Amino acid sequence: MANKKVIVTGFEPFGEHAVNSSWVAVQELERLGLDEAVELYVCEVPVEYQAVQRLLPSLWKEHQPKLVVHVGVSGLATTVTLEQCGHNKGYKRLDNCSFCPASQCCMENGPDCINSVLDMDAVCKSITDSDIGVTVSVSKDAGRYLCDYTYYMSLYLGHGRSAFVHVPPLGKPYSSQDLGRALQAIVQEMLKMLELDRSEDEHKHSKHCSHENQHQHDH
Template sequence: MGDYGTVPHILPTIGSPPQPKEISVLITGFGPFKTNLVNASYLIASSLPSSFLFPDDSDSRQVSLYVHPTPIPVAYATVRETLPLILEEFATSHDGHRPDLIIHIGIAAPRQYYSVETLAHRDDYNITDINGHSGYVDGEKRWKGLGLPPILTPGRATDDPSSASPYQPEDQFLETWRSFAPKSDLRISKDAGHYLCDFIFYTSMSLAHLQGQDRNVLFLHVPGGSEDADIEQGRVVTLALIKSMVICWLDKKHLA
């Protein structure tokens, strides 16, 4: 594991009691790149509340949102070096525990819809980052050396890391997500793009996999618009996604 530096030792969350009163969500967004001088992903992330109650009744749980305070630079080496530190800092301030849920947000500028990615790729990061580097050295080469699979999907620690699992977004997940943001165009995607969005998604799940943790991670692609109305819609969609993850992932897991 030396290729990642010191992978943080994070305590498992598998033994947590059913229906926790507090749910922690770690969220990141990206910085500018290429012609995208403003990255809507970080504007959306930073617009989120620090917490909310869900559902809003006598049995409500507090969902606490921990947005990384700065945008992640669109650079392979930076993602590789920074993400383990972000998780380690979170664990240090949360009694050694990993976030219950993790969402990475990035833009797909030409798209006018929101999509949740269902898988991440290990190989073929040939598009150069803001530093002019491809992702081979910081990604594919290291990951192959660690024996990681070509594909990683969200899932429990006991699932096959490259196969569909109860954590994988599917029709029921999409239906639930749409119910919380009915006016938005929401979709499920199987192609995260072989660029930094795909790269951070694989990096995040690989760190969980190497620690024997649940791959409780999703990547959300958002449109590139950065007007106030765009950010507000992105905020609504992201909160809807978090609620869907609680219902379809955490509640289902506790009932299993």
């Protein structure tokens, strides 16, 4: 029985991206796997605001994942880019159904920006040091389209236990195998960090805290 569940999503094709490298990379990650203690669930997300609104709550609720990592393509990216935060406002671009939210935001009255609990600079440094042959960088602007929208919703639903990775289009410069390998290293590093945080928290609590429900301190 796997004791950790991780969900990794890619997006369907849209616009000039007839093949979406994010979903290709996620399928490659699925083929590679993580480690045997981790249950990996992958899915392809429609490039539609309303579909994302329906899909994300069910992903978080049904699977109760430890971590959700969303992967998207950026035509501007030349590196594999770790996004630190998701934004609530500024959604003016039409989706694959020619729809955009009338409010131009994800959640009425939601915070403007939500940060991941993961320190993307630390993840980036660790991956760079491991020298996997793929350049990784960090960004604080996921682009105000379906990527950013999905990330914000996921961060909100998962209390920050979410991550977003932008990948370049295939061959610019990385192959699907390169991207799959990079995702594998990134997700493993993120899981390691979450474990570390948890053991430090538990250590702190064991010293200072006699409450029962100790595991609820992070909500």
